[in-house]
Amino acid sequence: MVHYISPERLTIERVGEIIDNHMTIALSDESVRLITRCREYLDNKISECDHPIYGITTGFGSLCNISIDSADLSTLQENLVKSHACGCGEKVDPRIVKIMLLTKIMSLSFGNSGVQLSTVERMVDFFNEDIIPVVYQLGSLGASGDLAPLANMCLPLLGLGEVLYKGEIRPASEVLAEKGWKPVKLGAKEGLALLNGTQFMSAHAVDAILNARRLSALADKIGALSLDSFDGRIDPFNDEVNAVRPHPGQLATARAVRHHLEGSELIRQPKKHVQDPYSFRCMPQVHGAVKDALEYVGNVIETEINSPTDNPTIFPESDIIVSAGNFHGEPIALPMDYLTLALSELASISERRIYRLISGHRNLPPFLVAKPGLNSGFMIPQYAAASIVNQNKGLCWPTSCDSIPSSQGQEDHVSMGGNSATKLCRVVANTERVLAIELFNAAQALEFRRPLKTSPELEEWHSEYRKHVPFIDNDTVMTPYIQASVEFLREKC
Numbered sequence: 001m002v003h004y005i006s007p008e009r010l011t012i013e014r015v016g017e018i019i020d021n022h023m024t025i026a027l028s029d030e031s032v033r034l035i036t037r038c039r040e041y042l043d044n045k046i047s048e049c050d051h052p053i054y055g056i057t058t059g060f061g062s063l064c065n066i067s068i069d070s071a072d073l074s075t076l077q078e079n080l081v082k083s084h085a086c087g088c089g090e091k092v093d094p095r096i097v098k099i100m101l102l103t104k105i106m107s108l109s110f111g112n113s114g115v116q117l118s119t120v121e122r123m124v125d126f127f128n129e130d131i132i133p134v135v136y137q138l139g140s141l142g143a144s145g146d147l148a149p150l151a152n153m154c155l156p157l158l159g160l161g162e163v164l165y166k167g168e169i170r171p172a173s174e175v176l177a178e179k180g181w182k183p184v185k186l187g188a189k190e191g192l193a194l195l196n197g198t199q200f201m202s203a204h205a206v207d208a209i210l211n212a213r214r215l216s217a218l219a220d221k222i223g224a225l226s227l228d229s230f231d232g233r234i235d236p237f238n239d240e241v242n243a244v245r246p247h248p249g250q251l252a253t254a255r256a257v258r259h260h261l262e263g264s265e266l267i268r269q270p271k272k273h274v275q276d277p278y279s280f281r282c283m284p285q286v287h288g289a290v291k292d293a294l295e296y297v298g299n300v301i302e303t304e305i306n307s308p309t310d311n312p313t314i315f316p317e318s319d320i321i322v323s324a325g326n327f328h329g330e331p332i333a334l335p336m337d338y339l340t341l342a343l344s345e346l347a348s349i350s351e352r353r354i355y356r357l358i359s360g361h362r363n364l365p366p367f368l369v370a371k372p373g374l375n376s377g378f379m380i381p382q383y384a385a386a387s388i389v390n391q392n393k394g395l396c397w398p399t400s401c402d403s404i405p406s407s408q409g410q411e412d413h414v415s416m417g418g419n420s421a422t423k424l425c426r427v428v429a430n431t432e433r434v435l436a437i438e439l440f441n442a443a444q445a446l447e448f449r450r451p452l453k454t455s456p457e458l459e460e461w462h463s464e465y466r467k468h469v470p471f472i473d474n475d476t477v478m479t480p481y482i483q484a485s486v487e488f489l490r491e492k493c
Contacts (some may be wrong), residue, residue, distance in 0.1 A: 004028040005109045009306050012298055016210045017096060024128040027109065027120065034111025035120055039187075041316035042114040046073075046188055062218075071209070073339045076282035077102075077191030079084030081158060084151035085193055087136030092200075094132045094164055096425075099203035100153055101127045103305045104194070112308040112315065114195040119184050124159055131175055134162040136199070140406070140418025142329030143411050144199030145309060149418070154194040160223075189312075196327040205301045205336055206420035208428045212294055212343055215431055216287065218489055219346050221255055222439050223283050224260035225462070226353045227267075227276075228454045229445035231362045234258065234267050236281045249291030254284040264455040272360070279352035286349045293342035297335040304332050328398065329417030336420040337398035340427045344392040347434040351385040357441045358382055368444045368472075373474045378441055381482065385437045395423045395430075436485035440469065447471050 003018050006028035018025065022491060027035070090098075105123050108115050126133070133156045139148030156172030160183075162174045176183060186194075226232075235241070237254040261267045275281065336456040358378050360366035367378030399419040401480030405412040441463055453459055469481045469489050 002026050004417045005105055007031070007033050007034070007110065009302070010103075010106055011208055012209055012302055012305075015099060015102065015206050018102065019095060023202070025102065026363070026432075027105075027106070027117075027124065031109040031111075031235055032117060035109060035117050038111040038114050038314050039116055039136075041287045042189060043322075044315060045321065051324075053298060058179065062301050070194040072239055073188040074186055075184040077188065077386060078158060080191035080195060081151050081186070082149045082160065085155050085161065086098075087139040087152040089136050089138035091226075092137055093207075093425075096203050096207050097126065097131075097132050097135050097153065099198045099206050100135070100150075103200045103203055103206070104150070104153070104197060106305060107195060107197055107199065107308050107310065111316060112313050113310050114189045114314045115193045117189050117196075119186070119190055120158065122181070125179075125181070126156070127164075129179070130165070131156070132164040133172070134164060134169060137422050138418075140200050141406060141411070141414040142198070142201055142207050142333055142417030142420070143327070143406070143414035144311070145196040145198055145327035145329070146418055147315075149194050149200040150195045150197060153199075154191075157184040157194075158186070164327045190476045192312075193310045197230055198304060198309045198327065198417070200330060201302045201329050201332055201336070201417045201421040202301055204425050205297070205332060205339075206305065206337075208339065208421075209294065209298050211428045211432070212339065215343070215346065215428070215435060215489075216291055216294060217433055219287055219290075219350065220256040220283070221260050221461070222350070222435055222442060223280075223287065223353065224257045224443040225331050225378070225446065225454065225458050226282050226337040226438060227257070227283075228261060228264055228458065229266075229449060230276070230280060230353075230356060230364070231271065231273075231441045231449070232276045233271055233273075233279045236276070237284060242284055246417075247288055247292060249282045249295070251288070251297070252291055257283060257359065260457060261455050262457070264458070266449055266454050269452065272338060277352070277356055279349050279356060281352030283349070286345060288321045290342045293339055298337045311484040329415035329420075333400035333415040333417030333420045334403045336400075336417065336424045337400050340420070340424045341396050343431045344396050344426075344429050345383075346382065347389050347392055350431075350438045351382070351389045352442050354382050354385050357445045362437050364445055364448055367477075368441060370473070375402045377472070377475070378444060381440060381478055384482070388434050392427050392430050395427050399423070413420055432489060433482070433486060436489055437482055439465065439483060439489070440485045443469065444472060 003023050003024050003025050107119050133153045135149045135152045140146040156163050159173045161172050165175050217267050237257045242251050242254040309326050311327050312321050314321050358367045366372040367379045369375040369379030399416040402416050403413050468484045
């Protein structure tokens with residue numbers, strides 16, 4: 001199946017479909033027309049213009065006042081890519097790099113960047129052939145876009161740097177030769193178009209949002225199982241009480257939990273207690289607030305991936321080239337920090353439900369084992385969850401509140417959105433681990449409620465889970481079961 005890149009809005013869900021289904025991409029006729037028109041306009045403008053144009057006939061950053069001879073314009077762009085390839089630290093997940101490629105192609109396809117059609121087509125080749133540039137997590141200030149990581153991503157177009165191809169990291173020059181491809185020869189402005197942009201940040205955000213949406217729904221389902229296993233009350237999830245404070249996420253969470261518990265014998269049995277702890281009772285409010293944050297951030301990121309974010313921006317129809325700041329990451333850095341905080345809260349309330357399940361209350365045995373004392377049972381999985389939640393809290397410090405000037409003060413305010421992006425993905429992964437530990441505990445607790453049953457939906461889910469993670473009678477090594485729980489949430493949900 002082929003996805004055609006066009007001016008039509010690219011949704012986050014569609015990005016997920018393209019990546020997960022290993023779809024190929026191609027430029028639509030309209031995108032080809034827009035790219036070609038812009039490049040022809042730029043070439044004509046360069047030949048006719050008698051004044052400097054930033055980044056096209058001048059140096060970059062604080063070197064913007066130095067004019068470049070027309071014979072050196074291609075060398076200028078190649079030097080830009082090489083000098084800016086300063087990524088450090090861990091390698092970026094190949095899945096995210098592939099999203100970077102896709103969103104960079106999308107950004108260039110609007111016809112405001114001045115790139116050669118052949119350059120974009122070679123990026124399409126890389127995407128379709130699963131030739132994944134090696135990119136590193138550290139190096140972006142999120143200001144003139146994601147300069148360092150995008151430079152590392154684009155080096156292989158020039159036959160430089162490394163790529164992951166068929167499971168092996170290799171010099172890009174070898175793979176290009178194997179394919180019979182010549183290195184791209186950059187024209188004026190092209191290096192700047194490739195390196196300016198927010199694709200490192202936004203690709204991480206897209207991947208985080210896709211996972212966060214899945215985890216948000218799972219949190220409701222796991223929370224419902226925990227509620228039933230804890231012998232909780234359904235009243236706080238009624239429509240009436242949530243409709244008087246009608247935040248969309250709150251209403252959606254309440255309805256989701258009621259749906260998951262429909263037909264449960266446990267939820268219908270008379271209750272001796274009049275209230276549940278907040279971690280159960282306030283799921284609509286807390287899970288709902290996460291949903292609302294996710295909706296807002298998703299809309300922002302979707303706007304971002306459907307925008308040209310390099311500089312200068314070229315408008316052939318208006319006959320203007322504008323040097324401005326559409327590469328600045330602030331519009332998405334703040335929301336990514338917000339989503340990091342929201343996902344951390346989802347993990348935090350999950351850990352509190354874990355703690356309640358092992359606390360020995362409401363006729364559940366301490367630490368969810370029949371012989372506590374001899375067995376520590378589920379004592380330490382809660383420790384692990386608490387440790388993960390603590391790390392999340394440290395990662396919640398907003399990197400977007402910091403700015404370190406660069407380029408001799410020309411870039412005197414930066415977003416630090418690259419770090420917002422990478423820590424967001426770390427918190428998403430951590431939240432998945434905490435929810436997996438909650439499922440591990442809730443499934444164990446449910447066994448102590450027999451012969452009563454939860455809802456048919458949750459009983460079926462519980463039975464499927466038991467094919468991967470058994471009931472724990474006596475102490476055993478827990479790490480494999482926690483990992484199996486994580487994999488269950490990824491593969492079966």
